[in-house]
Structure formats: C-alpha cells, structure tokens
Amino acid sequence: MTVKFQAMTLVAGSAEAETLVLTEPLSFWGGLDSATGRIIDQWHPEKNEVMSGRILVMRAGRGSSSGSSVLAEALRRGTGPAGIVLLARDAIVTVGAMVAAELYGRACPVVLASEADWTTITGAGSLAIDARNEAATIEI
Amino acid sequence: MSIALSFSDKSLLSGEHGEAAAFAMRLLVRFAEAVGAERFIDIEAAHIDGCLYLGQVSLDFIEHLVHLGGRVRVPTTLNVGSVDLIHPELFAGSDEVGRAGARLMKAHEELGCVPTFTCAPYQTIFRPRFGAQIAWAESNAIVFANSVLGARTNRYGDFIDLCCALTGRAPCYGLHIGENRRARVLVKVESLPEEWEEAGLSCVAVGHTIGRRCGDRVPAITGLPASTNEDDLKALGAVAASAGAVALFHAVGLTPEAPTTDAAFQGRAPEEVIRLTAADLRETAHNLSTVPDGTPLTAVSLGTPHFSLSEFERLMRLIDGARPVIDVYVNTHRAVLEELQRRGWEERLRAAGVTLVIDTCTYVTAVMRDVSGAVMTNSGKWAYYAPGNIGVEVAFGSLADCVASARAGKVVRL
Numbered sequence A: 001m002t003v004k005f006q007a008m009t010l011v012a013g014s015a016e017a018e019t020l021v022l023t024e025p026l027s028f029w030g031g032l033d034s035a036t037g038r039i040i041d042q043w044h045p046e047k048n049e050v051m052s053g054r055i056l057v058m059r060a061g062r063g064s065s066s067g068s069s070v071l072a073e074a075l076r077r078g079t080g081p082a083g084i085v086l087l088a089r090d091a092i093v094t095v096g097a098m099v100a101a102e103l104y105g106r107a108c109p110v111v112l113a114s115e116a117d118w119t120t121i122t123g124a125g126s127l128a129i130d131a132r133n134e135a136a137t138i139e140i
Numbered sequence B: 001m002s003i004a005l006s007f008s009d010k011s012l013l014s015g016e017h018g019e020a021a022a023f024a025m026r027l028l029v030r031f032a033e034a035v036g037a038e039r040f041i042d043i044e045a046a047h048i049d050g051c052l053y054l055g056q057v058s059l060d061f062i063e064h065l066v067h068l069g070g071r072v073r074v075p076t077t078l079n080v081g082s083v084d085l086i087h088p089e090l091f092a093g094s095d096e097v098g099r100a101g102a103r104l105m106k107a108h109e110e111l112g113c114v115p116t117f118t119c120a121p122y123q124t125i126f127r128p129r130f131g132a133q134i135a136w137a138e139s140n141a142i143v144f145a146n147s148v149l150g151a152r153t154n155r156y157g158d159f160i161d162l163c164c165a166l167t168g169r170a171p172c173y174g175l176h177i178g179e180n181r182r183a184r185v186l187v188k189v190e191s192l193p194e195e196w197e198e199a200g201l202s203c204v205a206v207g208h209t210i211g212r213r214c215g216d217r218v219p220a221i222t223g224l225p226a227s228t229n230e231d232d233l234k235a236l237g238a239v240a241a242s243a244g245a246v247a248l249f250h251a252v253g254l255t256p257e258a259p260t261t262d263a264a265f266q267g268r269a270p271e272e273v274i275r276l277t278a279a280d281l282r283e284t285a286h287n288l289s290t291v292p293d294g295t296p297l298t299a300v301s302l303g304t305p306h307f308s309l310s311e312f313e314r315l316m317r318l319i320d321g322a323r324p325v326i327d328v329y330v331n332t333h334r335a336v337l338e339e340l341q342r343r344g345w346e347e348r349l350r351a352a353g354v355t356l357v358i359d360t361c362t363y364v365t366a367v368m369r370d371v372s373g374a375v376m377t378n379s380g381k382w383a384y385y386a387p388g389n390i391g392v393e394v395a396f397g398s399l400a401d402c403v404a405s406a407r408a409g410k411v412v413r414l
Helices: A067-077 A091-104 A115-123 B007-013 B019-035 B056-067 B095-110 B139-149 B160-167 B200-214 B230-243 B278-287 B309-318 B334-342 B345-351 B380-390 B399-408
Strands: A004-011 A013-021 A055-058 A083-086 A110-112 A126-131 A136-139 B040-042 B046-048 B076-078 B169-171 B185-189 B219-222 B272-276 B297-302 B327-332 B354-358 B374-377 B394-396
Touching: A004 A091, A004 A115, A004 A126, A013 A083, A055 A126, A067 A091, A067 B056, A083 A091, A083 A126, A091 A110, A091 B019, A091 B056, A110 A126, A110 A136, B007 B019, B007 B169, B019 B056, B019 B160, B019 B169, B046 B160, B056 B095, B056 B160, B076 B095, B139 B230, B160 B169, B185 B200, B200 B219, B200 B230, B200 B272, B200 B278, B200 B380, B230 B309, B230 B380, B297 B399, B309 B327, B309 B334, B309 B345, B309 B399, B327 B334, B334 B345, B334 B354, B345 B354, B374 B380, B374 B399, B380 B394
Parallel strands: A013 A055, A055 A083, A083 A110, B046 B076, B185 B219, B185 B272, B297 B327, B297 B374, B327 B354, B374 B394
Antiparallel strands: A004 A110, A004 A136, A013 A126, A126 A136, B040 B169
C-alpha cells in the first residue's frame, strides 16, 4: 500500500529512489566530496555513506554557506542526490539545487515535509517525490 | 505564496538594468518564494563567498554573469580565494585548480567586486554599521556581522550573495526582521577553568557547544570571561557556525543587541536553558583535538578566520626567543599585511619562521608544505574542518600553546 504525504516545494522536479536518512544535519561544504558523493565529515554519524542517486532525508541544513556550490557541483558531476527532503527550510540547500537546474538543467527536487509525517518518512527505505510549483507530494 | 514586487524589482526583472541583473533577480524571486519572504529590501553592502573554487560550477556561474555584462550595485567585498595572489609560489595544488581559482578571483573583480579576499571583511574599511541591512555570505562573517556589529544578514549561500549584489536587493525574511533576532536559548556559563588565562579557549568551547545544541535557534550567553574581546567573539561565532547553523548569538553585556538578558530575549522567556561548567568547557576543548598531548606535529596554523591586527600584536610578544622547528602559518588578508609591512613586522615574522598566507586559508587550498602529520591550531573552526578537508589530525590549544608547541615540535600545554 502506498501512502502519500503533502509537502512544500522548495525546488521543483520529480525523483524516485532509495533514501539516505541522516540522523544529524550535514554541511555539504567540508562534509561532502563532490567527486564521489561520499560524506567526508569525520564527525558525522553517517560518514562514508554515498548520497549519489539517493533521496537525502535530512532534518535541516548546517554549516558553511559554500555548501550551495558543493551541492551544485555534485549535481553537475552526477554524484549528487536524486532529491532532498527537509523538515526546516534551508536557503543553502535550496540555492545549490536551484543553480544546478538553471545552469545544467539537472533537476534535484527539494521539498519540505511536515513534522507529523517525519517519523514515517525517515523510516521508509525508498521515496517518490513529485514537486511542482503549486505543491509537492512524497509517496512511500 | 507570491512575493510583492516593487517598481524597481520589476524593472530589474525586465532587463532595464541589464541581462545579468535580470538573471540575478529571477533567481532571487524563486529563492524568496522558497524561503517564504513577502517582499524585498534594499541592501547597503554584500560579501561574496563564491570566489573560492569548488569545481567547474563556480566558474560556469561567474562567467555567465561576466558574459552578460554584470556589475554589482552596492559595495561588495570578496571572501578568500583558492590562491594567494600575493605569494603564488605557496600554491602546491594542481595546475587546473590554480588556473581556475585565479580566474575565478579575477572574474569577480570584473563584476566590480573589491578584491579583499578575506573571510573577515569586518576587519576592513567595509565594516557595516549597526542596523545596516546587508547580504553577506561565509558563515563566520555572517555570525560576526549579526552578533558583534548588529548589522542584519541571513545565512546567504554562494550564488545568492552575488545575486543580491547585482540587484542591490535581498528578500526580507529571517534576521533582516527585528523580532526574529530575539534569543530563544539561554546559555549560562556558570564557572570557568581557572587555568585558562585568556578568554579564547572558553569562547571556542562555548561556541562549539552552541553549534551542537542550538541548531539555528538564537542563543544568549551569560558568564563569558571579563577579558572577552572582539577576536574571542569572532572565534566563538566561527566555531558555532561550523558546528551548527548559528547566524546570530547574543553575549549579554558584550554584543550590541544584548545590554541585558531581558533585551536579548525581547522580554520573553527562554525556551531552553543550557548550563555550562568549567568541566564542560574543558571536555569540549579537549574533544576538539584528535591526538593526545605529546604527539609530534608537522605544522601550526593560525588565523581561521583571518588573523586580525590585534591578534598579531599578541603574537609579536610571543615570537621572540627560540625559532619553531616546524612550519608556522598565519592566515590573514591584504589590509592587515599592509599594516604589518608599515610597522616592519612582516620581516620580523619571517625571521621568526612564520609564513604569512594572504587571500586564502590553509585548510581550503594546498598551501601547507607537509600535511603528513598532526597540525595544531587555536581555531575551533580550523580544528572542526581540517580533518575532513585536508585529512590531517589536529590538536587544539591556545595561541601561547601553539607557539610553544611549534618550538617543541610536538603538542605541549603551558
């Protein structure tokens, strides 16, 4: 049975993939190797995990504002996530995905989920995101 | 949600101020909708983080704007680049990164940005006044501008900072609005390690704790050491922004929007109270080191964020005596270098075995001659990022500890 949640679109696009659920926020700058898509933050609980082609589920953004460039570069190289689900609005993540779409036509949808759905979303092994300008849905 | 556009916003969008400004405004409108802003405001200044080369995307974005004939519309400073243009011989990275990095820095100048190349623009003549609406990127610059100067910026990321500079506009949300600057968490420093004579270590430990525990909630701190100075607040904010998403903190009695605890909370109650003792601070500072005391070092790195003139004044008092047996780097910027030259200190520092790194920083580019071993720093931010960024082990300590360790060639504590 599929379950569909309403979400808010930060960056439009659609994606369907396995999830990578982060137990702590990640700073892409200093935390993500854009060449490999691997988490290199030595202090992060999910260090060495690879986000390429997966839907990144992360409560909030963190750290350096250069994270936008690192995310955009990962998306340009094809090592970035397929989509991103957040619980808190994050400008740095949003801009990185937006610029990759603008310069290279690489869509990495970024959506904002609601607190009530968070436990179910973080427990899912895979997700489908459909983010349009009006609204977004997350399907499990 | 749709955003209300002024007459000038519409003229920017329509291309009346050029194609680059129109491109920037289009991105800004979509960004403003994503962050939930209802309108735009004028800004007085911008600080651009995107001149550090992070891959082809960095150049693609800027060359697009240069090609469109873009010019910044407000005074705009530049963050560190990948290359020390004053000392290009220090660069030890690949030719590709060297060339692309230098081009990226130059291309920003072509847009009319000022070649400050520093993460501490607040140490230059472009220091914003209290209450100024600005669009600054670079996490430590953001937290310093908001907290220590009382200027108003959000955590702008790469690209959007430049869009704001090219339009002179920023979305009105977050910390541009007075009521959002209210403290939420009260951080009470209840006791201080007596053996830490200067405030630096305490401030880094408090900053790291705030980063880990406050997320993006604004903290107000009480009980910081009486000797806390601007450089200590700089270090506190830098590590708080690295370890968390802190864009503003209030230090009661020290920062301009917090003459009292009540003022910092705008008359409301804290959502959470965090109590810190001397033991907590010692433990946090200890955990910033990945190696034990006595470990051999290959280098010492100071000045992340960029070393200020007053930090050099303190360093000058420590350099007389035995020469270091390992490399000592100090990251700083052009305005400070000029003053060091004027005072004759540049020569004294070189004679004392210090390598000055300008325009960039030792943990964002390949400058350090030997990264095979552990490196010691007095910067919580450097300690936080260097293991992941350049793969070194780190020891964290006070400025005096760093100088003593450079002479011993291993981690020593005074």
